[in-house]
Structure formats: C-alpha cells, structure tokens
Amino acid sequence: MIDSLLGLSVFLPIVTGFICLGIKNHKARGGIVFLTAVVLITSSIFLLRQGSFPIGYSPAPAWDWIILVLNYVILAYFLFMAIKDFAQRGISRHNVLTIALTLAAGIPLAIFEFSQAPHTPLEVVPTLYIDHLSVIMCLIISIIGSLIAVYAIRYMKDHEEHRMHLGELKETTQPRFFFFMLIFLGAMNGLVFANNLIWLAFFWEGTTLACYGLIRHDETPIAITNAFRALWMCLIGSVGFSLAIMFLWNSSLNTISLSAVIESGAPVLLLPIALLCLAGLTKAAQVPFQSWLLGAMVAPTPVSALLHSSTMVNAGVYLVLRIAPAFQGTHLSTLIAIYGGAVFLITAILAISQSEGKKVLAYSTIGNLGLIILCAGINTSLAIAVGIMLLIFHAISKGLLFLCAGAIEHHIWSRNIEDMEGAATKLPVLTGITITAMFSMLVAPFGVLITKWGAMEAATGIGVWSTLVLVLLMLGSGATTVFWAKWIGRFLCHSPMPGRAKREPFIPLYHGILLILIGCAVVFSVLIAAVYNGVIAPGLTEAGYNAASAFTTSTWFLKSSIGIFAAWPIFIIIALALLIPSLAVRAKPEESYASYMCGENVEIGTDEFVAVADERTQLKTGGFYIENMLGEGNLNRFVVPIGIVLLVILFVLVVI
Amino acid sequence: MSTGWLIGSAVIAVIVAPLVGGLLRGIDRKLTAHMQGRIGPPIIQPFYDVIKLLGKKPMVAGRAQLVFAYAFLALIVTAVVFFALRQDLLVVLFILFFGSLCLPLGALSVKSPYSQLGGHRELLQFLAYEPILLLAAIPIALKSGGFPIANIFEYGQPLLPDLWLTFVALFIALAIVMRKSPFDISGSEHAHQELVRGVITEYSGPYLALIEIGHWYEMVLLLSILGLFWVVGSLWWLSIIIALGSWFTMLIVDNVNARLTWSWMLKFAWGAGVTLVALNILFINLGWM
Numbered sequence: 001m002i003d004s005l006l007g008l009s010v011f012l013p014i015v016t017g018f019i020c021l022g023i024k025n026h027k028a029r030g031g032i033v034f035l036t037a038v039v040l041i042t043s044s045i046f047l048l049r050q051g052s053f054p055i056g057y058s059p060a061p062a063w064d065w066i067i068l069v070l071n072y073v074i075l076a077y078f079l080f081m082a083i084k085d086f087a088q089r090g091i092s093r094h095n096v097l098t099i100a101l102t103l104a105a106g107i108p109l110a111i112f113e114f115s116q117a118p119h120t121p122l123e124v125v126p127t128l129y130i131d132h133l134s135v136i137m138c139l140i141i142s143i144i145g146s147l148i149a150v151y152a153i154r155y156m157k158d159h160e161e162h163r164m165h166l167g168e169l170k171e172t173t174q175p176r177f178f179f180f181m182l183i184f185l186g187a188m189n190g191l192v193f194a195n196n197l198i199w200l201a202f203f204w205e206g207t208t209l210a211c212y213g214l215i216r217h218d219e220t221p222i223a224i225t226n227a228f229r230a231l232w233m234c235l236i237g238s239v240g241f242s243l244a245i246m247f248l249w250n251s252s253l254n255t256i257s258l259s260a261v262i263e264s265g266a267p268v269l270l271l272p273i274a275l276l277c278l279a280g281l282t283k284a285a286q287v288p289f290q291s292w293l294l295g296a297m298v299a300p301t302p303v304s305a306l307l308h309s310s311t312m313v314n315a316g317v318y319l320v321l322r323i324a325p326a327f328q329g330t331h332l333s334t335l336i337a338i339y340g341g342a343v344f345l346i347t348a349i350l351a352i353s354q355s356e357g358k359k360v361l362a363y364s365t366i367g368n369l370g371l372i373i374l375c376a377g378i379n380t381s382l383a384i385a386v387g388i389m390l391l392i393f394h395a396i397s398k399g400l401l402f403l404c405a406g407a408i409e410h411h412i413w414s415r416n417i418e419d420m421e422g423a424a425t426k427l428p429v430l431t432g433i434t435i436t437a438m439f440s441m442l443v444a445p446f447g448v449l450i451t452k453w454g455a456m457e458a459a460t461g462i463g464v465w466s467t468l469v470l471v472l473l474m475l476g477s478g479a480t481t482v483f484w485a486k487w488i489g490r491f492l493c494h495s496p497m498p499g500r501a502k503r504e505p506f507i508p509l510y511h512g513i514l515l516i517l518i519g520c521a522v523v524f525s526v527l528i529a530a531v532y533n534g535v536i537a538p539g540l541t542e543a544g545y546n547a548a549s550a551f552t553t554s555t556w557f558l559k560s561s562i563g564i565f566a567a568w569p570i571f572i573i574i575a576l577a578l579l580i581p582s583l584a585v586r587a588k589p590e591e592s593y594a595s596y597m598c599g600e601n602v603e604i605g606t607d608e609f610v611a612v613a614d615e616r617t618q619l620k621t622g623g624f625y626i627e628n629m630l631g632e633g634n635l636n637r638f639v640v641p642i643g644i645v646l647l648v649i650l651f652v653l654v655v656i
Numbered sequence: 657m658s659t660g661w662l663i664g665s666a667v668i669a670v671i672v673a674p675l676v677g678g679l680l681r682g683i684d685r686k687l688t689a690h691m692q693g694r695i696g697p698p699i700i701q702p703f704y705d706v707i708k709l710l711g712k713k714p715m716v717a718g719r720a721q722l723v724f725a726y727a728f729l730a731l732i733v734t735a736v737v738f739f740a741l742r743q744d745l746l747v748v749l750f751i752l753f754f755g756s757l758c759l760p761l762g763a764l765s766v767k768s769p770y771s772q773l774g775g776h777r778e779l780l781q782f783l784a785y786e787p788i789l790l791l792a793a794i795p796i797a798l799k800s801g802g803f804p805i806a807n808i809f810e811y812g813q814p815l816l817p818d819l820w821l822t823f824v825a826l827f828i829a830l831a832i833v834m835r836k837s838p839f840d841i842s843g844s845e846h847a848h849q850e851l852v853r854g855v856i857t858e859y860s861g862p863y864l865a866l867i868e869i870g871h872w873y874e875m876v877l878l879l880s881i882l883g884l885f886w887v888v889g890s891l892w893w894l895s896i897i898i899a900l901g902s903w904f905t906m907l908i909v910d911n912v913n914a915r916l917t918w919s920w921m922l923k924f925a926w927g928a929g930v931t932l933v934a935l936n937i938l939f940i941n942l943g944w945m
Contacts, residue, residue: 464938471934477786482779489760563803577734587719595771596770
C-alpha cells in the first residue's frame with residue numbers, strides 16, 4: 001500500500017507532466033491535469049490514514065542510479081541554459097553566477113559520489129522516511145497544489161488569449177507550462193519524503209528546475225533575467241547541500257541519512273547543519289535572497305501561488321523545521337530566531353511601500369516564512385508546534401490570496417493596488433473572498449493570527465536574547481496590519497451608492513476553487529485543536545519534542561503552560577459580530593448621501609466637486625505608500641547588508 | 657474565582673463600562689473647557705449627544721461602512737467581556753485590535769477626501785501603538801507567570817514597582833489610542849483641524865453614536881489595563897486611582913500640547929515607547945527587576 005501511495009504522489013505527476021508536454025488540445029490537457037489532481041488529493045489523504053508513522057521505505061537499488069544520473073542531467077541543463085544565454089544576450093551577472101554556482105554545486109557532489117563514497121551510488125536505509133511532518137507537507141502540496149493546478153487550466157487560457165490579443169504570443173505554450181507545474185508537484189512530494197540526502201538534493205534541484213522554467217515561461221527579457229536570478233540564488237542552497245553532504249560523510253557520524261543526523265544530536269556537526277539551514281533560507285527567499293522571489297512575480301499568477309507561496313518556498317522552512325532538533329540549545333538556534341525575527345520586520349516594512357499587489361503578497365510570504373524560521377530558532381516544543389501550524393495556515397491563506405489576485409487581474413487587467421479601487425462594487429464576490437482571505441492573514445480568530453499569538457508567547461521568557469526577538473516580532477506585527485488594512489481599504493473605497501452591487505458571473509475554476517480554499521481556512525481555524533491533535537502533536541512526538549508541553553486541548557481550546565486561546569468561542573463571537581450586521585443591515589436608497597467636500601459637491605451620486613472657476617473636477621483618492629521613507633530604493637541599501645551580516649555572523653559563530 | 661462570579665463581572669462590565677466611559681468623556685469636556693477659559697457643557701452631555709444621535713435619520717455611504725460601525729462596537733465589547741472573564745491578555749488585545757481596525761476600514765470604504773486621509777492616518781496611529789500594547793503584555797506575563805489576566809490576581813503583589821517602565825510606555829500608547837494631542841493626527845476634537853473630523857468624517861447619526869459608545873468601552877478597557885498594575889492586596893483601590901490619575905494626566909498633556917506630525921509620532925512611539933518596554937523585558941530577563 002505505502003509503495004503505491006508514494007508512487008502515486010511522486011511518480012504519477014511526473015509522468016502526466018510528460019504526457020502534457022505532448023498534448024496541444026486544451027480540453028484534453030485540462031482533463032489530464034484534473035485527473036492528476038484528483039489522484040494526488042486522494043492518495044495524500046490515504047497516506048495520512050496509514051496511521052503508524054514513522055515509516056521507512058527503500059525502493060529498488062536501481063532507483064539510486066537513476067536519481068544519481070538525473071541529478072547531473074538537471075545540473076547540465078542549468079549549465080547549458082546559462083551558456084546559451086551567454087551566447088545570445090552576452091555576459092551578465094546572472095549567467096556567470098549560474099555557471100559558477102552550478103559547477104560549485106556539481107563538482108563537490110561528483111567528488112563525493114565517485115571518489116569518497118565507498119560505493120556508487122551510496123544507498124541509505126531507509127531511502128524515504130515518512131512521518132507526520134512530511135505527511136503534512138504532502139497534504140499541502142497535494143491538496144492546495146492540485147487545486148492551484150486546476151485553477152491554472154482556466155487562468156492560462158485567459159492569460160494566453162490576452163497575450164495573443166496583444167500580439168505578444170503566436171502559438172500556445174501551455175504544454176510546457178503544465179509540464180513544469182506537474183513535475184514540480186512530483187518533485188516536491190519526493191523532497192518531503194527523501195531521507196537519503198542525495199535524493200533530497202536531487203528533488204531540491206528538481207524544484208529549482210521547475211521554478212526556473214515557470215518564471216521564464218512568458219519569455220520576456222525581464223522574465224528571463226528574473227528566472228536566472230532565481231536560479232543562481234537557489235543554487236547557493238545547492239552548493240550548501242553538496243558541502244553539507246561531504247562534511248557529514250567525513251565527520252564522526254559518517255552518514256548521509258537525514259534522520260540519523262537529526263537523531264545523533266551531536267553539536268559538533270553544526271557546520272553541515274548550518275549549511276543545510278542556508279539551503280533552506282535561500283529556498284525560502286529570506287533576506288538577503290528576497291530579490292529572487294520578488295522577481296519571480298513576473299510569472300503567471302498560478303506559479304506564484306504554487307511555487308512562491310504555498311509549496312516550494314515552504315520546502316525551505318520545512319528543512320529548517322525538520323533539522324531543528326539537531327541544533328536545539330546551541331547558539332545557532334538563538335541566531336536563527338533573531339534572524340527570522342529580523343526578516344519578519346524588514347519585509348513587513350518593505351511591503352508598506354509596494355503598490356503592486358503581487359509584490360505585497362511576496363513580501364508577506366517572506367515575512368511569514370521568517371516567522372516560521374523564528375519559531376524553529378526558539379526551538380521549544382511550543383515554538384515548533386506554532387511553526388508547523390503557521391506552515392499549514394499560511395499555505396492555505398497565501399495560496400488563496402495569490403489565486404484571488406490572479407482572478408482579479410483577469411477582470412481588471414492590472415496588478416496595481418490603485419487600480420483595484422472600488423473593486424468591491426464591480427466584483428463583489430471575488431473581493432469578498434479576497435478580503436476574507438486577507439482577514440485570515442491578519443486578525444483573530446484565524447489560524448495565522450493564532451500562530452502569531454503562539455509565537456509571541458513561545459518567545460516569552462526563554463533567555464535574555466528573547467527580548468530582541470519579541471521587539472522584532474511586535475514591530476513586524478504592527479507593520480503587517482498597516483499594509484493589509486490599506487489594501488482592504490482600496491478594495492472598499494467607493495462613492496456613496498445605494499443598494500447592493502451586482503454580482504459578477506460565477507466562473508467555476510476561479511470562484512469554485514477560491515471558495516474551497518477559504519472554506520479550508522475557516523474550518524481549520526475553528527477546529528485548530530483538532531488539527532493540532534490530529535497531525536501536529538504526533539509530529540512533535542516523532543521529532544523528539546514533548547507535545548504535552550506545547551499545547552493541551554481540553555474543550556477544544558488551545559492551552560499552553562502560559563496562555564489560553566479559546567479558539568471556537570472567539571470564532572463564533574467574532575463571526576456573529578461581523579456576519580449579523582453584514583447580512584441584516586440594508587442601506588436604503590433614500591439614506592444615501594454625497595461624501596463631504598466642504599459643500600462644493602456638484603450633486604449627490606457623483607464624485608465631482610466644484611473647483612476653481614466653477615469647474616467640475618473629479619475627486620481622486622489614493623493609498624499611502626510612504627515611498628520616500630520606506631521605498632525599496634531607500635531601504636534595500638540597508639536591508640541586503642543586514643541580511644548578509646546576520647548570515648556571516650551565523651557562520652562565524654558556528655565555525656568557532 | 658468561580659465561573660459564576662466571572663460571568664457576573666462580565667455582565668456588570670458590559671453595563672457599567674459605557675456609563676463610566678461616557679461620564680469620563682463628560683468630565684473631559686468640562687475640564688478641557690475650563691482649561692481653555694470656557695464654561696463647557698454639562699457633565700452628562702455625552703449621553704444627551706448619543707441619545708440625540710441615535711434618533712437621527714441615518715445617512716450611509718454603503719454597506720461596508722455600516723458593517724464596520726457595528727463591528728467596531730461589537731468587537732470592543734467582546735474584548736471587554738474577555739477582559740472581565742480574565743482571559744489571556746494577548747487575546748484580549750488581539751480582539752481589541754480587530755475592533756479598532758474597523759474604524760479606519762470604515763473610513764477607507766468611503767470615497768471622501770477627509771475620511772481617506774483620516775483612515776490612512778489612523779493606520780499610522782495603529783502602527784505606533786500596536787507594538788507598545790503587545791509588548792507591554794510580555795513583562796506582565798513574565799512577572800505574574802502567564803498571560804491570562806487571572807494570573808495577575810493570583811500573583812499577590814502589585815506589578816507597578818517592577819514594571820513602571822512599561823507603565824510609562826502604556827501611557828504613551830493610551831494617548832495615541834485616544835487620539836489626544838500631540839497624537840491627534842487622524843481626527844481630533846480641537847479646532848486646529850485640516851482634516852475636518854478625520855477618520856469619522858463620514859459617520860453621522862446613529863452610526864456615529866455606535867462609534868461613540870465603542871470609544872467609551874475602549875477607554876474603560878485601556879484604563880482597566882493600566883489598573884492591572886496595582887490590583888491586589890489591601891491597597892487594591894489604588895488601581896482605580898492609578899487609572900483615573902493616568903486619565904487626568906492625559907487630559908493635561910492633551911491641552912498643553914500642539915499636534916505634531918505622524919512621522920514624529922511614529923519615531924516617538926517606537927523610539928521611546930517600545931524602548932521603555934523592551935528595557936523592562938530585558939531587565940526582567942536579566943533578573944534585575
């Protein structure tokens with residue numbers, strides 16, 4: 001049973017991905033994507049019901065050879081693309097760094113595999129390791145990821161029609177798009193199950209490949225440049241992987257089994273552990289690597305939803321959470337907590353100045369991943385529980401928000417927040433879902449806020465350094481409120497008008513999928529105690545933490561040793577406080593009025609006023625961006641050096 | 657304390673808080689008038705005002721505006737209830753924040769120059785005070801052994817001697833929340849306005865009354881949080897003195913200051929307020945306090 005489920009999760013999407021590559025017919029390809037999604041969702045749920053984790057599984061030895069060869073094939077492809085770019089567009093920082101880093105990742109790995117390892121390929125028992133943490137990731141990838149892929153069927157059709165209309169595109173490139181989307185799902189599932197570090201590195205490379213292919217999908221010069229930036233920054237992580245594998249094999253531990261490294265708990269291994277963390281940080285686009293994720297926003301929006309918010313960047317924090325027991329109680333742990341807090345604050349402030357919706361979402365993603373890193377750094381049972389919860393809730397809400405942004409973009413053909421002014425009156429259903437999704441990132445009683453509460457309490461009283469972590473956390477929390485609230489404000493901003501707005505037509509692949517995801521966000525938030533008991537508590541126990549000292553859940557409240565969150569009563573009260581007025585209150589036409597403009601309004605029902613020389617002038621309003629203070633140009637001068645300095649301190653401390 | 661007592665105190669809080677809040681507002685207006693050389697309205701004028709507003713014809717810009725007016729009041733009352741039930745202090749604050757956020761959201765939902773300006777500035781006020789209030793919960797929890805407010809009552813000692821730095825920071829936050837000079841940038845009562853009534857410009861009639869009542873609850877809740885600093889032992893009544901003393905000091909500060917810019921407010925709140933609490937946490941973590 002377990003082998004067929006793993007096969008369905010990892011192998012099937014790769015196979016159907018290749019099938020998509022050959023299908024030009026839109027409907028047939030959509031059918032295959034849909035079927036793959038159904039199978040992935042079903043198999044991930046069956047996997048969860050397997051019960052007795054952890055389970056080890058080793059496929060036939062031939063697979064070790066296949067993985068070994070394919071890993072170099074991918075690296076060779078990177079090299080080829082960089083050299084091709086060099087030939088076509090001349091020398092640039094991006095293609096030179098890609099070539100250098102591909103070699104820096106490939107050569108140590110080759111030296112290790114062909115000369116240091118006692119035999120080639122080096123096997124590890126078990127090759128794959130399945131516990132609750134990896135199953136949580138598998139559920140996120142298989143359910144949210146599949147829904148995003150299904151959404152993309154409609155999105156890409158609209159996207160290409162629009163581009164063909166503009167004359168940017170001659171024939172469809174969708175087969176390539178869905179090829180990368182589906183093989184990505186397979187590679188992600190492989191990544192979370194891999195225990196052999198060589199397998200892990202291969203699947204890691206596979207996600208980098210899909211990321212590169214999908215960012216450059218539209219083949220505009222900016223897309224190609226940004227794809228290369230994402231590639232070389234992620235390759236820094238691959239170099240970290242290769243070096244970590246070498247160090248681990250040549251250390252006293254003499255193993256490349258991830259579970260063995262974590263269980264050993266030997267603090268002498270801090271350097272390879274830090275290298276693995278570095279790989280995680282590059283993948284999660286933490287400062288100073290944030291620019292690749294922002295550049296990746298040029299990709300079609302389902303790509304941003306799938307890779308750059310709900311799954312691939314999560315692989316980075318997944319790895320850090322996974323190896324957290326190995327650095328528990330060390331200086332590395334402390335520094336990682338401070339680093340995560342700094343990223344959370346920096347990105348929240350940078351997000352305030354962004355007027356492009358997707359960039360706000362990107363910064364918020366990096367910030368929330370920083371918060372998970374912070375939790376991993378605090379490294380108590382409570383903190384790890386909170387980190388895993390945030391992983392789940394953030395994946396749901398942020399994947400959803402990107403899909404919302406994409407659907408809105410396909411109605412107004414703009415990504416700029418200012419163009420979304422008054423969207424609530426034109427697209428009431430879509431904006432309603434979007435605003436709810438934003439609330440699910442921002443306010444009590446939704447899951448993301450519960451995890452913020454948990455992180456604050458977890459960081460309390462665990463050492464002198466926790467003062468700094470708390471300050472970073474609280475300031476970041478304040479800035480987060482500002483950028484979400486002002487975006488919500490832009491959606492809602494409209495001239496006084498009577499009655500209800502007319503609903504836009506229901507598009508099943510847009511509205512339907514958004515409704516499923518918002519349903520998940522709501523249900524899981526209400527039943528957070530059940531989510532904790534069902535998957536997180538067993539996961540903590542398997543990782544060697546004490547689930548009882550994180551949360552207890554009597555009467556389905558979340559109760560830690562220092563705090564209590566009455567999850568469902570708060571949810572019911574707040575839902576009533578918002579729902580009763582929004583359902584019961586009606587604005588009668590005769591109660592409508594014109595907004596206050598010092599009595600110079602032209603007439604009720606317009607947003608014009610009488611200006612100089614009795615001229616009718618249209619009222620214009622806009623959002624606050626504080627660009628001159630908080631803009632990227634201003635702050636990045638400090639932000640990137642801060643990130644680099646923090647990482648350097650981290651490594652210097654580890655080596656000492 | 658038994659569950660019955662707690663529920664009883666929550667009911668009493670919901671009934672008494674607006675009476676106290678309204679009365680304080682009346683005294684505020686009277687004292688302010690005297691400081692400015694005017695006679696001022698009767699002390700129970702705020703109640704007259706609200707009753708009159710409730711009877712007025714509603715004027716609305718759209719449903720969102722109305723929903724946020726109701727939600728503002730409902731969520732702040734919820735926060736008061738959770739406070740009276742002695743729940744987790746951070747949770748109380750988060751519910752309060754959601755309530756407070758409804759005010760700028762309601763303002764931003766109307767295409768009106770003054771309300772947009774006020775709404776955006778209110779978000780900056782939020783940015784200034786939210787970190788202080790959240791951080792202030794930390795030293796309280798560190799001293800009393802946990803975040804539930806019930807712990808403070810069980811702790812058995814007044815918090816103020818060890819937490820006076822936090823207290824000062826909370827006072828700054830209180831002035832920002834209540835939009836008192838020099839922090840009245842998103843809408844104020846004084847006649848030095850370039851933004852009309854700022855964040856509440858577009859509210860009128862019964863909906864303005866809801867917001868006014870919400871403010872009464874909000875003020876009482878925040879003063880109660882200040883009162884937590886001396887709530888135990890034979891001198892428990894000092895908590896009331898402390899709360900009212902802070903309120904009175906705030907009135908004087910309000911009247912002797914001019915309004916300053918938002919960037920100054922942000923620098924002051926983060927520079928002074930956050931630093932004070934952070935030092936307090938640091939000293940506790942070091943065992944000095």
